[in-house]
Amino acid sequence: MAKIVKQIGEYKLGDLIIEGKTKQVYDLPSEPGHCILLSKDKITAGDGVKKHDLKGKAEISNKTACKVFDILKSVGVPTAFVRQATETAFVSRKCEMIPIEWVTRRLATGSFLKRHPGVKEGYRFAPVKHETFFKDDANHDPQWSEEQIISAEFELNGLKIGEKEVDYMARISVLVFEILEKVWQTRQCALIDMKIEFGVDTSGELVVADVIDSDSWRLWPSGDKRLMVDKQVYRNLTTVTDKDLETVKRNFEWVVDQLDHLLPPNDHLVVIVMGSPSDKDHCNKIKKHCQDLGLNVEIRVSSAHKTTEAALKIISHYESLNVKIVFIAVAGRSNGLGPVISGNTDFPVINCPPLSKDDVDRDVWSSLNVPSGLGCTTAIYAETAALAAAQSVGLTNYIVWSKLRVKRLNNYKTLPKFDQEFRNKE
Template identity: 70%
Template sequence: MAAPKEVGGYKLGKLIIEGKTKQVFDLPEQPGHCLLLNKDRITAGDGVKAHDLEGKAAISNQTNAKVFEILKAAGINTAFVKIASPTAFVSKKCDMIPIEWVTRRLATGSFLKRNPGVPEGFRFTPPKQETFFKDDANHDPQWSEEQIVSANFKINGLTIGQDEVDYMRRATILVFEILEKAWALRDCALIDMKIEFGVDPEGNILLADVIDSDSWRLWPSGDKRLMVDKQVYRNLTTVTAADLDTVKRNFAWVKDQLDHLKPTVHHKVVVFMGSPADQEHCQKIAKAARELGLDVDLRVTSAHKATEETLRIMQQYEDTHGALVFIAVAGRSNGLGPVLSGNTSYPVINCPPPSDKMVQDIWSSLSVPSGLGCATVIYPDSAALMAAQIIGLQDYLVWARLRVKQLHMAAALRQADKKLRNQV
């Protein structure tokens, strides 16, 4: 494939690397970035089987972009930036870690060959994670975590040790679970998938390379006979033009289905404050909630002084939202949370504002009449997190942002511990 000089208005620099299905070019006018150009090429068996497939580059490019947009919306750190042309996209420049990270929900394919006695369809709970060293000459041998750590890879100044392996393992499983939940919206079972990571010049580990229909097994309705992924091509002993058309239609179908993987639930978190004086506290709740992707409204009303108005506002939200959480901010004989809880079937969270009588205010929120189910938290971010956990039961992107937050907190602790260990 001849090297072009310009793609999508981007002037290309040197060819950094060329693989079986893509080329990677430097972007001299975009420091720190590169361009990945897909090929109209499909391969299998380390390139032993290969065919031209007109239109595949554009389908793969769109599929990859849609997948990465989902993952970026969830908060995953990725190298993907944006589509540059119908067949190319811009990425942050990073050096690749030569490991394929594979996650499996069901036992099939090569796993069965390597693990005789395990029946096809055996379900892994939690998902099983495997690693393979990228080495075409030796057919990408499976590696243990100990082998990866012992290899002492130095990528863009970062040594890949146990801390980095632990992060990538957790991130790999999380990426799979996010996309698994997304595909479930279209009654498609994500069976397994592979991803790769790179390290940017600042030493950050990023989800990189490409995720398209070459990257996973996808079975509509969980039925292997309906597979729409690259395995259809792998299974062909002879390849006709009609076979290639079938593969292309499958890939195009997957690309189109990705447009329907956004959460369909219409959610709202409503923060009721008993007094305008509580607005600062409520704004902190709203800020933390919005950072988790929640849609938040702030309202001022008093259950004691304007009971009918409070219930009217509550009922308006009940009539227009499928997933709904009320947060009651009131102290001094909190009636707001209990009144809401006694008149709605949606969850209510008490989060009293700070005051010099905090102990009494908390007790007021905790000691509610029988038959009421208010929860009570003290801190604004705790109220936001609890609301997100409730909404996340129906919205996989909110669920994913919570999981990513946990991943990043754990990684930050590991990095702080690593820095301290290195000082000793």
């Protein structure tokens, strides 16, 4: 008898790899190394002891996970997520999963208070508190130390999970929390705590896998616990009526709606003004660094000395736009451009003179020694200027802030790798 091939949307499913309480995972023969995560209309709590059917839950969970992963992926967090497949499913890299829950907390609440008697609810962790739990429903997911995870000697898709990997995952957990905390701040919601899981894909890369949805976090609108909109509402129910389930579902829908209304991050522009077209290469370098950080960039040519009126007109033009502007002034020899722009706008101005080794200590002073009352700053390197611009934009733009945050984390991936290479050589 011919095998019946199950299909969802345009995707022909392969074998069922695993089925859990809330999802089925299917192989995806058309995309080797990938799978489909299909959500179920089920809500569960207490390691599956409490469970209910909840029509529409699969669609809501899937939408939430896809939106959250879209954001994380767009800023460079390594995730297994590939794309949404249907209303209730998404394509993911096929992973061998690390059986650990990585928990991060900004405020103490819930189980933390039971494990740490005396700590008051609402105690604020800075930095974010990080904890790990071994996934073992039968024993209620016991807390594990870093040493226990290392000692378990997990090996998944050829990757040994040692000290370096555990450290990296701990850092990514904190990073994911901080990014989503910033995202939720734009909707006046406080992210209280959350959990993520990691897997190793078929190429041996460690990635954030499984899902992140309303089951993964505590979310308090306006920072008010009484307004909670996460799964805790369901966990707290002693008896569960249809009306209760409707409330839980409405909360989850509200979360999806909020994620839909996240402010578009296209609210800024970095304007690189060069005093002479001969500075083109230097400006293009700055532009490239800016774009890598997710910044919108325009390059203009104008000289404060030679075409003063045109330079002022450029400033007026950008001031008239309803976006946040950062100017980067590029002028060699005597830099009049940055200070003149700075004296005629209240937007940030960063001087980035195209200095060469021979003239650095002669020319840089025209950027540094500015008249009183001017607030322009100076960056000598193209990358520094771009980073400084990104930090300004990142104050109100969570995408750019997150890219900076991921860049900082990547040092923990690349430098230990070089360190290891040098040790292997010796």
